[in-house]
Amino acid sequence: MERMWKIVVENWPKLLEGLGVTLEMTMIAVVIGFVIGVILAIARVYGNKLFYGISTAVIEVIRGTPLLVQLFILYYGLPPLGVNLSPFMAAIIGFAINSGCYQAEYLRGSIQSIADNQMKAARSLGMTKRQAILQVIMPQALRRVIPAWTNEFIYLLKYTSLAYIVGAPELMAQAKFIASRNFQFFEVYLVVAIIYLVVVLFFTKLFSMLEKKVEIPGLEWVR
Amino acid sequence: MSENRVVLRVENLKKSFGDKEVLKGVSFDMNEGETKVIIGPSGTGKSTLLSCINMLVTPDEGKIWLEEEEVTSAKNINRIRQEIGFVFQDFGLFNHLTALRNVMVGLTKVKKVEKEKARELAMKELKRVGLEREAKMYPAQLSGGQKQRVGIARALAMQPKIILFDEPTSALDPELIGEVLSVMKNLAESGMTMLVVTHEMGFARTVSDEIIFMEHGHIVEQSAPEEMFKNPKNPRTKEFLFKLNELYGE
Amino acid sequence: MWVTLQITFLTLGLGLVLALPISFGQVYGNKWIKAFIAGYEKVLRSIPELVILFLIFYGFPRIGVRFSPFVAVVLGLGFRSSAYQSQIFRGAINSVSSAQMRAARSLGMTNLKGFINVVLPQAVRIALPPWTNEFTIVLKDSSLAYALGVTELLRQGGYIIATKYEPMLIYLTVAAMYFIVTLIINRGLGSVEKRLAIPGFDVKETVR
Numbered sequence: 125m126e127r128m129w130k131i132v133v134e135n136w137p138k139l140l141e142g143l144g145v146t147l148e149m150t151m152i153a154v155v156i157g158f159v160i161g162v163i164l165a166i167a168r169v170y171g172n173k174l175f176y177g178i179s180t181a182v183i184e185v186i187r188g189t190p191l192l193v194q195l196f197i198l199y200y201g202l203p204p205l206g207v208n209l210s211p212f213m214a215a216i217i218g219f220a221i222n223s224g225c226y227q228a229e230y231l232r233g234s235i236q237s238i239a240d241n242q243m244k245a246a247r248s249l250g251m252t253k254r255q256a257i258l259q260v261i262m263p264q265a266l267r268r269v270i271p272a273w274t275n276e277f278i279y280l281l282k283y284t285s286l287a288y289i290v291g292a293p294e295l296m297a298q299a300k301f302i303a304s305r306n307f308q309f310f311e312v313y314l315v316v317a318i319i320y321l322v323v324v325l326f327f328t329k330l331f332s333m334l335e336k337k338v339e340i341p342g343l344e345w346v347r
Numbered sequence: 348m349s350e351n352r353v354v355l356r357v358e359n360l361k362k363s364f365g366d367k368e369v370l371k372g373v374s375f376d377m378n379e380g381e382t383k384v385i386i387g388p389s390g391t392g393k394s395t396l397l398s399c400i401n402m403l404v405t406p407d408e409g410k411i412w413l414e415e416e417e418v419t420s421a422k423n424i425n426r427i428r429q430e431i432g433f434v435f436q437d438f439g440l441f442n443h444l445t446a447l448r449n450v451m452v453g454l455t456k457v458k459k460v461e462k463e464k465a466r467e468l469a470m471k472e473l474k475r476v477g478l479e480r481e482a483k484m485y486p487a488q489l490s491g492g493q494k495q496r497v498g499i500a501r502a503l504a505m506q507p508k509i510i511l512f513d514e515p516t517s518a519l520d521p522e523l524i525g526e527v528l529s530v531m532k533n534l535a536e537s538g539m540t541m542l543v544v545t546h547e548m549g550f551a552r553t554v555s556d557e558i559i560f561m562e563h564g565h566i567v568e569q570s571a572p573e574e575m576f577k578n579p580k581n582p583r584t585k586e587f588l589f590k591l592n593e594l595y596g597e
Numbered sequence: 598m599w600v601t602l603q604i605t606f607l608t609l610g611l612g613l614v615l616a617l618p619i620s621f622g623q624v625y626g627n628k629w630i631k632a633f634i635a636g637y638e639k640v641l642r643s644i645p646e647l648v649i650l651f652l653i654f655y656g657f658p659r660i661g662v663r664f665s666p667f668v669a670v671v672l673g674l675g676f677r678s679s680a681y682q683s684q685i686f687r688g689a690i691n692s693v694s695s696a697q698m699r700a701a702r703s704l705g706m707t708n709l710k711g712f713i714n715v716v717l718p719q720a721v722r723i724a725l726p727p728w729t730n731e732f733t734i735v736l737k738d739s740s741l742a743y744a745l746g747v748t749e750l751l752r753q754g755g756y757i758i759a760t761k762y763e764p765m766l767i768y769l770t771v772a773a774m775y776f777i778v779t780l781i782i783n784r785g786l787g788s789v790e791k792r793l794a795i796p797g798f799d800v801k802e803t804v805r
Contacts, residue, residue: 188780189772189775189779190738190740190751190772192751193740194772200758200764200768201764202765203764204764205765239437241438244403245435245441246441248401248428248432248433248439249453250426250427250428250457251425251456251457255456255457259452259456260443263443264441264443267443278642278643282645283645285648286741288647289744296647296648310656313651313652314656317648317652320643320644320648321640321644324642325643340442340443340485340487341487341488
């Protein structure tokens with residue numbers, strides 16, 4: 125306990141810096157991923173054969189391979205082809221694409237869980253398909269996807285720890301650096317574990333508050 | 348009432364799902380201000396027929412006209428749909444919008460009516476169905492009967508030339524059916540053109556101008572309610588009405 | 598490849614063995630058991646897999662237990678997976694409505710009989726799709742063993758690259774191998790799912 129406290133006291137700037145990078149990567153990736161996710165989900169549910177095919181293939185391939193392998197492809201695979209990415213950039217791109225595909229699937233599930241009659245009713249008023257998706261389906265689908273989306277955010281937050289393997293200076297990388305100097309591996313990682321735990325709990329709470337806030341009165345989602 | 352101006356003309360409509368032929372050539376006319384009720388056993392294509400009229404389901408063959416315009420060959424079906432109201436069996440209210448916004452959304456997003464004006468129109472229609480006090484409630488906070496009345500108000504707000512009702516009371520508890528039927532009755536009396544698929548024989552008998560009996564994708568018989576109930580010509584009609592009678596009594 | 602599959606199956610097995618009692622405890626246990634399990638799940642689900650691996654790898658030697666990176670990986674991922682699998686099972690058990698249990702009791706079944714004959718057969722079917730998903734997650738997470746120096750598929754790829762410098766090609770091949778295995782798992786368990794499907798139950802059609 126004391127040793128852990130000492131680690132925190134002696135290294136807090138490093139840990140804080142690492143946490144900052146971790147959060148930065150998570151936020152950027154989740155936002156870009158969200159845009160990718162919405163596009164892929166709509167293409168997969170409402171797209172014609174071509175768009176359906178493309179988005180399905182992208183989603184399945186990304187979801188079917190480990191994130192770490194994707195990072196390696198971006199970081200080690202691209203330079204010989206003349207594309208050099210910094211560890212940070214490679215990680216962000218990898219996370220964003222990966223997260224986008226997972227978000228797309230959550231969103232797709234959410235869209236498909238919205239009753240058919242909503243689309244039918246919207247079209248019966250003379251809405252175009254586009255209007256129906258934007259005005260009727262998406263507002264409901266986005267609300268409904270929040271719990272799944274929270275999970276995805278947490279997953280991503282945790283998976284950003286992989287970025288240290290390609291050398292991005294996030295929390296794990298800092299931990300490794302600290303441990304390599306004081307050789308107290310276990311204590312350092314325990315401190316890091318607690319930091320992650322606190323951050324995750326914080327965001328879980330935050331999102332469940334958001335969920336309450338946009339809740340539709342009287343309507344209980346069946347989860 | 349009837350000036351014999353044709354609002355809707357359906358001609359030889361056919362539709363199959365896979366190898367199941369649901370509509371086998373259905374034709375009829377609707378004059379302005381008329382209320383027609385379609386009855387018949389379930390699974391005989393009544394709902395499909397309604398969905399075909401505003402092209403929510405695309406017919407395989409046949410033609411539909413709304414006044415002078417051919418619906419089946421329209422380039423912009425969305426414009427025509429604005430003029431054909433549709434009331435769903437399961438209400439089809441947008442869950443994320445209040446009653447008022449449900450009625451407004453077609454006006455603001457489709458007809459591009461200004462928001463204040465749309466609110467005014469929507470309130471007028473909600474009042475017409477007796478729900479002005481529920482305007483701020485969300486669908487999930489309303490009873491089934493109230494939901495369906497909002498559904499009717501939403502259709503009305505678009506100022507349609509005709510409203511199609513697809514079993515509007517089938518999903519309701521018995522004690523809630525009355526409030527919806529009385530709204531529909533008022534509408535019919537006010538001169539709205541209405542095509543109603545229903546099992547409510549009381550409504551069919553007292554409100555409609557004509558009853559259409561459908562079975563297996565055909566119109567078997569169509570006549571004024573008095574005629575149909577007292578003196579059905581086709582044996583199938585007789586049998587169906589007899590069964591209904593046995594079920595619900597008179 | 599072989600090591601990757603070994604890690605995957607051992608992890609999944611360990612997770613399953615731990616998850617079953619955990620999920621029962623969560624559904625039927627008293628409040629202390631429930632609270633303890635909730636904490637266990639929360640912690641394991643909130644900490645990155647890599648950190649769990651490092652904690653186990655560096656932590657156990659402190660109490661005098663030493664083991665290879667391979668065992669550390671299986672233990673770490675196994676604990677993690679148990680937290681996820683138990684949630685899947687708990688969700689499945691809870692989603693079988695209590696009316697089913699009431700109906701079973703009304704026929705004179707005991708709680709246990711009701712659970713085995715009525716709740717379980719339905720819960721298994723409900724749990725299968727998310728469990729398939731967990732399977733593929735474990736497969737992909739086995740690549741984290743890389744960080745502890747276990748020579749699994751990904752690291753093997755790295756070794757090959759060291760000899761012939763073609764990282765793109767090699768890593769794409771590695772990715773393809775993972776993808777194919779994922780596909781096989783999904784198809785395989787998907788067909789099990791179909792075979793077990795209850796006719797007329799949960800048929801949902803979507804208009805696109």
